[in-house]
Amino acid sequence: ETGVTQTPRHLVMGMTNKKSLKCEQHLGHNAMYWYKQSAKKPLELMFVYNFKEQTENNSVPSRFSPECPNSSHLFLHLHTLQPEDSALYLCASSFRQGMQFFGPGTRLTVL
Amino acid sequence: QKEVEQNSGPLSVPEGAIASLNCTYSDRVSQSFFWYRQYSGKSPELIMSIYSNGDKEDGRFTAQLNKASQYVSLLIRDSQPSDSATYLCAVNNTGNQFYFGTGTSLTVIP
Numbered sequence: 001e002t003g004v005t006q007t008p009r010h011l012v013m014g015m016t017n018k019k020s021l022k023c024e025q026h027l028g029h030n031a032m033y034w035y036k037q038s039a040k041k042p043l044e045l046m047f048v049y050n051f052k053e054q055t056e057n058n059s060v061p062s063r064f065s066p067e068c069p070n071s072s073h074l075f076l077h078l079h080t081l082q083p084e085d086s087a088l089y090l091c092a093s094s095f096r097q098g099m100q101f102f103g104p105g106t107r108l109t110v111l
Numbered sequence: 112q113k114e115v116e117q118n119s120g121p122l123s124v125p126e127g128a129i130a131s132l133n134c135t136y137s138d139r140v141s142q143s144f145f146w147y148r149q150y151s152g153k154s155p156e157l158i159m160s161i162y163s164n165g166d167k168e169d170g171r172f173t174a175q176l177n178k179a180s181q182y183v184s185l186l187i188r189d190s191q192p193s194d195s196a197t198y199l200c201a202v203n204n205t206g207n208q209f210y211f212g213t214g215t216s217l218t219v220i221p
Contacts, residue, residue: 002156031207042115043155043199043211056207090154099145100201100209102154 003027004103006091012109013081021076021106023091031096032074034066037088037105049074050096081110114138115202117212125220130187132215134200137181143203144176146185148196149214155199159185190219 003026013019025032034046048056049068063085065077074091086109092100115136124130132146143162147155159174161167161183167174173186183202187194197214 002154033209040213042213043201045209048207050207088154098143099157099160101157102147105154 002101002103004091004093004101006089006103006106008106009104010107010109012111013078014111015081015083017081018077018079020078021089021091021108023074023076023103025072025074025091025093025101025103027093027095027101029093029095029101030071031094032068032071033092033094033100034074034076035090035092035102037090043090047076078108081108083110086110114210115200115212117198117200117215119213120216121218122215123218123220124190126190126192128190128219130190130194130217130219132185132187132198132200132217134183134185134212135181136183136200136202136210138202138204138210139178139181141178141181141202141204144174144183145201145203146172146174146183147199147201147211148194149199150196158198187217190217192219192221195219 007022032049036044046060047066067075088105090105091103094100146159149155161174161176171188175184199214200212
C-alpha cells in the first residue's frame with residue numbers, strides 16, 4: 001500500500017453514462033495528479049493540482065472534469081466518454097514536484 | 112520527438128546477472144529523474160530518484176545520471192526472478208510536467 005487509494009478499481013460504463021473516479025491520499029502531500037495509461041503508450045499526465053489549485057491541464061477533452069476539494073481528495077468526473085477512453089486511470093500524489101506515489105488505478109471500460 | 116525514450120525490450124537476463132536499463136530525455140532543463148517498476152496489472156511503484164550527475168545506490172539498485180548527455184540509467188545487480196517487470200523512466204522539468212517513457216520489459220530467467 002502506497003498511501004494512495006482509488007475507487008472503484010474497475011468500472012464499465014456506456015457512452016451516455018456519468019460516473020466519477022475517486023482518489024484519496026494519506027501521505028500529507030500537497031500535489032495530486034491524474035494519469036491515463038493505455039496499452040503500448042507512455043503514461044499520459046492529464047491534470048495536476050497543487051494545494052487544491054489546478055496547475056496543469058494537458059489538453060484533456062472536456063468530457064473529463066477534475067475536482068479537488070482539498071489536498072487529500074481528487075475526483076475525475078466522466079461523461080459521454082468514447083470507447084477509446086478505455087484505459088487504466090491512475091492517481092498519484094507528491095510533495096511539490098518530488099517523488100510521486102501512485103494509487104492502484106481504476107480500470108475503465110467504455111462500451 | 113518523444114520527451115523520454117526507452118528501449119521497449121524485452122530485455123532478458125539470467126538470475127544473478129546485472130540488468131542495465133537506459134533512458135534518454137529531450138528537455139535539457141529537466142531537474143528530477145525517477146525510475147518506477149510496474150508489474151503486470153499493477154500500478155507503478157517508485158524505485159529510485161536522482162537529481163544530480165553521478166551514481167546513486169540503494170541496495171541492489173544503482174541509478175546513473177549524465178545531464179550533459181541527457182541520459183539516465185538503472186542497474187539492477189544480482190537480478191532475481193521477482194525483478195521481472197516493466198521499468199518506467201520519468202522526468203520532471205522545473206514545473207509540474209512529468210514525462211514517462213513507454214517502459215522496458217525485463218525478464219529474469221531462473
